[in-house]
Amino acid sequence: MKQLILLLSIVITCQLSAQTDTENLKKIYDNSLTNGMSYQWLDHLSNQIGGRLSGSLNAEIAVQYTKEQFETLGLDKVWLQPVMVPRWIRGAPEFAYIETSPGKTTSVNICALGGSIATPTGGVKANLIEVETYKDLEALGETKIKGKIVFINRPMQANLINTFEAYGGCSSERYNGAKEAAKYGALAVIVRSLNLRLDDYPHTGSMSYGDLPNSQRIPSAAISTNDAELLSGMIALNKDLKFYFSQNCKQLADVQSYNVIGEITGSEFPNEVIVVGGHLDSWDLGDGSHDDGAGVVQSMDVLRLLKESGIRPKRTIRAVLFMNEENGLRGGKKYAEVAKKKGENHIFALESDSGGFTPRGFSFQSSEAMLAKVQSWRSLFKPYLIHYFEAGYSGADIGPLKNDNIVLAGLRPDSQRYFDHHHAANDTFEHVNKRELELGAASMTALIYLIDKYGTDTITNDTELKD
Template identity: 55%
Template sequence: MKKLLLSAAILFSGLSLQAQDSLMMRNIYDEALVNGQGYENLRYLCKKIGPRLSGSPNAQKAVEWGKKLMEDYGFDRVYLQEVMVPHWVRGAKEQGAIIDGNKKIPVPICALGMSIATPAAGITANVIEVKSIKEMQDLGESVIKGKIVFFNRPFDPRYIETGQGYGAAGDQRFVGPAEAAKLGAVGAIVRSLSPALDNYPHTGGTLSAPGTKMIPAAAISTMAADKLSGMLRLRKLPLIKFWFKQSCQTLPEVKSYNVIGELTGTDHPKKVITVGGHLDSWDLAEGAHDDGTGIVQSAEALRILKALKYKPKNSVRAVFFMNEENGTRGGLKYAELAAKNKEDHIAAIETDEGGFVPRGFGFDASPEVVAKINKNWKKLFEPYEADRLVKGEGGTDIEPLKETVPNITLISFLPDSQRYFDLHHTAADVFEKVHKRELELGTAAMASLIYLIDQHGLK
C-alpha cells in the first residue's frame, strides 16, 4: 500500500509540475502576442538606424540603442563588452557587365565583404565558368591565369532545410576567390548563395589566403549568373568577356562592443543561460531578418520573463554580439571573457536564421540528452507548433563557447527556413519583410525554452 501511495504521489507531482510548466508557457505566449514590443523595436533598429556593418557609425548607434533599450527595461545588469572589429567599406555602387563582342550587357553584382577594389577603370577579362573549386584546380594555372573565374554552383534544391543548401554551396564564396588567386586569376565572380531566381546579388564575407595576393571578388545575381552561363555555352569563349568595377577597401580596426543585459539568478547567480543574435548587419539593406529579428527576440525574451515577475534561478543574459558577418570578433571575445571570469554557462541559444514561423530548436548535445528533452518538453511545445526538438548545432556567435566553457549545451532557434536565403545578405532584407506575429511566436518559443532550462536543466 505504501509503495502504491508513493507511486501515486510521484505521478501526481509529475503531472502538477507539467501543468505548472504548461501554464507558464501559456502566460509567456499571451504576453508575447498581446503586449509584445519586439516588432516596434525592430522597426526602430531598421528604419532609424539601418545598415550597421562593423566599424561603421551606424554600428555604434546600434550599440547605444541596444544598451538604452535594456536599461529602460530595467534588467538587473546592463553593460558593454569592448571588442576590436574590422572596418570594411563598400564605396561606390558596383558595376558589372557581360561583354558580347562590342556590346555591354549590364548585370547586377555586389562586392563580397572583405574583398579588394578593382583598378579605377575596372577589370575586363575572359571568363572561365566552374561548378567547384576542384574543377578550377583541375583546369590548372595554364587555363586560369589572367582570367575571371565564374563560380556557378547553385543551391541543391533537394535539401529541405535551405541552410544545408547554403552550407553545401558556400565554399565557392568563402574561399573560392582566394583559391582562384593562387592560380593567377585576375578576379572572381560568384553566383549568389540563394535558391531564389531573381536579380538581387547577395554579398557575404570572403577569406584571403595567407601569402597570396587578393583579387577583386563580387557576387552576381542568380538570374544574371544563368544569363552569363547560357551565353558561354552558346558562343565561343573568346567572344565573351566580363567587366566589373568596385571601390571597396579595408580601413584600420575600430573599437566596438557586445551589448549585454542580464536578469540575475536568485539561486545560482554564477550559472548562466545566454540567448543572443548579432547586432551588425551587411550594408546593403536594413539587416531585418539577418539579424535584427534575433536581436529584438533576445531582449524581448527577457522582458517577457520580467513582465511576468518570473525570478530565474540562474542568471539569464541577452547578448547582442558584434561582428558576426565579417570576423566573429564579438563571439570570440564573449567566450574568452566567459573563460577568464570562470563563468558556468548552462546553455547558449542563438537566433540567427530569421524571424519566420518557429518550428523548434536544434541541440548540440548527445542523442540521449536530445531524447530526454523530447520526452519531457515536446508535448509542452506541441500546442504552439514549435515542437521540433532535434540534434543540431549552435551558431556562429556562440560556437566559441564550446572551446572555452566546459559542459555547455549550444542551441539554435529553428524557424521555417524556406524564405530566409531569398533575403539573406541582400538589399531586400528590410523591415517590411518581417511578419509581426511570426516574430512574436518565435520570441515566445525562446522565452519558454529559457524558462524550462532554468527550471529543470538539460542533463
Template identity: 60%
Template sequence: MKQHFLWLFSALALFSCTQKESTTNTISKTSFTKDSTTIKKVFDAALTDGQAYEWLRELTTDIGHRMSGSAQAQEAVEWGEQLMKDQGFDKVWLQPVMVPHWVRGEKEVANYTINGQKIDVPVCALGGSIATPSNGVTAEVIEVFSIEEAEKLGDKLKGKIVFFNRPFDATLVNTFAAYSGCVKQRGEGAKTAGPFGAVATIVRSMSSSINDYPHTGGMGYGDIPSDQYIPSAAISTLAAEKLSKHLKENPNLKFYLKQSCKTLPDAPSFNVIGEITGSEFPNKYITIGGHLDSWDLGQGAHDDGTGVVQSMEVLRLFKETGIKPRHTLRAVLFMNEEFGLRGGIKYADEAKLKNEIHVAAIESDAGGHTPRGFSYDGNKENVDEFMSWKPLFEPYGLHQWDIGYAGADIGPLKNKTISLSGYRPDSQRYFEYHHSANDTFDKVNARELHLGAAAMTSLVYMMDKYFDVEPVKK
C-alpha cells in the same frame, strides 16, 4: 550570417538525466501540466503585448544597416544599451571588442557585351575583398561549379575572371543545407583562383530565388601572399543564369568589373549585454543571443535584427509574466558575426577568464519567420531531457527537434557541460533576403516574430528549470 550553418546531424550516445521533478527521462504528468500552463502564459503575453516588432522597426528603419566598425553599428550599440536599461534589466553593460572595418566604397559596376548588346550585371563586392584597379578589370570568363573544378583547371585560369556558378540544390527542403552546399565558392573562390593567375572571381549569389538582387557575404584570402589577392564579387542569380547561357553562345566574351572597396584598420566596438539575476544560482548563466551587426546592402532585418530583438524580448517576457529564473539570464547582442565572429569569441574568452559557469545558451540567427523548432548541441547528459520537451511545444507548431549545429556566436562557449540550442524558424523564404538589399523591415511579419520570441522564452524557461551543471574541476 556566415557558412557556420553546416547541419551536423550525427548520432549521440544518450544517457539518463538527473531530473528536478521526475525520476525518468520524461517530464512527470504534474510537471507537464505546470509547464504547459506557463508556456501558454508566455505565448499569450507575446502575442498580445509583444514589443519585439516595434523594437525591430527602430533598429532597421531608424538606424539601418550596421556594418562592423561603422557609425551605424555604434549607433546600434547605444540603442541596444539604452533599450535594455529602459526595460529595467538588473544589469546592462558594454563589452569592448575590436572588429574588422571593411567599406564598400562607390557602387560596383559590371557588364559584358553579347551579340552587340551591352548587358549590365547586378553586382556587389564580397566582404573582405580588395578593389579592382581604378579603371576596372576586363577579361574572358571561365565558368566552374566548384572549388575542386577550379583547382583542376589550374594554370588555365591565368588572366581570366573565374565565374563560380553552383546553384542551391532545389531538392533540399532545408535551405540552410543548400546554402552550406555551395557557400564554399564564395568564401574560398578568390583564395583558390588567385594563385593560378586569375584576375578576379565572380560568384553566383547565395540565394534560393532567381532574381536581380546580388547577395554579399564574407570571403577570405587565407594564407596566400598579398600579391595573389584578386577582387571578388557576387552577381545576382538571374544574372548568373544569363551569363552562363551567353557563355555557351560566345565562350570568348569579355566581362568588365569595377569595385572600390577597401579594408581599414580594426575599429573599437562592443557586445551589448543585459541580465536578469537568478534567484537560486545567480552565478550560473543562460545566454540568449543574436548578432547586432549586419551587411550594408539592406537593413539587416532578418539577418539578424530579428534575433537581436527576440533575445531582449525573452528577458522582458520573463519579467512581464512574473517567471523568476533560477539562473541568471543574459541577453547578448553580439558584434561582428558576419565578418569574423569577434564578438562571440570575445564573450567566450571573457567567460572563461572569469571562470563563469554557463549552463545553456540559445541563439537566434536564422530569420524571423514562423517557428519550426530547435536544434541541440553540447551536454550529452541533457539530450533525453531536451527531446522529452517536444510535446509541450507541438501545440505551437514547433515540431523540429534536431541534434546538431546550434549557432556561430554561441559556438565558442561549447564545452562538455553547456547545452547549446539554435532557434529554427521556417527557412523557405530566408535566402530570398539574406545578405541582400531585400533584407528590410517590411519583410518581417509581426506575428511570426512574436511567436518566435515566445518559443525562445519557453525553451529558456525549460532549460532554466531542468538543466544545471556543476563547476568544472581543475
C-alpha cells in the same frame, strides 16, 4: 502504506509541475502575441538605424540604442563588452556588364564580397572561364586561367529540404574562390549568389584571402542568380565574350565596438549562466531585419517576457547581442574569452540567427540524454505548433562557448524563404511578419524557462514532465 503515500506525492507533484509549466508557457505566448516588443524594436533598428556593418557608425548607434532599451526593462545588470572589430567599407556602388562585341554590352547586377579588395582604377575587363567549384581550377591549370576572370557558377542544391544544408554545400565557393583562383593567375572572381530563387539581387557575404600576400590578391564579387544564368548561357554561345566590373571597397584599420549584454541574476543559482543571443551587426545592402535583427530583438524580448510573465529565474539569464558575426566572429570569440577568464559556468546557450520566420522548433548540440530530456517537453509546445527537437547546429556566436559541460541550441524557423533575403538588399523590415517574429520570441522564452527550471542535469528527475 508509506510507499503508496510516496507514490501519490510524486504523481501529484508531477501533475502540479506540468500544470504550472502549461500555465507559464501560455502566459509567455500570450504576452508576446498581445504585448510583444520585438517587432517595435526591430522597426527602429531597421528603419531608423538601418544596415549595421561591423565598425560602421550605424553599428555603434545600434549598440547605444539596444543598451538603452535594456536599461528600460529594469534588469539586474546591463553593460557593454569592448571588442575590436574589422572595418570594411563598400564605397561607391559596383558596376558590371557583359560585352559580346565591342560596344555591345548587357548590364548585370553584382556586389563586392565582404573583405574583397577593389578593382584597379577603371575596373577589370577580360574573358571568362566558367567553373562549378573552385576545386575545378586545379584541373584547368594556370595556362587556361591566367589573365581571365573566373566565374564560379555553383547553384544551391534545390532538392535539400534544409536550406541551410544547401547553403553550406556551396558557401566555400564564395569564401575561398578568390584565394584559389589567384594562385593560377586569374584577374578576378565572380561568384553566383547563394540564393535558391532566381532574381536580380546579388548577395554579399564574407570571403577570405587566407595568407595570400596583398600583392597577389584579386577582387571578388557576387552576381545575382538571374544574371548568373544569363552569363552562363551567353558563355555557352560565345566563348570570346568579355566581362567588365568595377568596385571601390576598402579594408580599413580595426576599430573598437561592443557586445551589448543584459542580465537577470538567478535567485537560487546565480553562478549558473544561461545565454540567449543574436548578432547586432549586419551587412550593408539591406537593413539586416532577418539577419540578424530578428534574433537580436527576440533575445531582448526573452528577458522582458520572463519579467512580464512573473517568472523569477533560478539561474542567471543573460541576453548577449554579439558584434561582428558576419565578417570575423570577434564578438562571439571575445565573449567566450572573457567568460573563460572569469571562470563563469555557462550551462546553456540559445542563438537565433536563422531569420524571423515561423518557428518550428530547436536544434541541439548536446548529449543524447539531454536531447531526450528536452524532447520530453514536446507536449508543452504542441499547442504552439512547435515540433522540431533534434540534434543539429546551434549558432556561430555561441560556438566559441562549446565545452564538455554546456548545451548549445539554435532556434529553427521555417527556412524556405530565408535565403531569398540573406545578405541582400531585400533583407528589409517589410519582409518580416510581426506574428511570426513574436512566436519566435515566445518559443525561445519558453525553452529558456524550462531549461532554467529543470537545468541541464540529465539524472532522472521524477518531477519533470514526461511526454
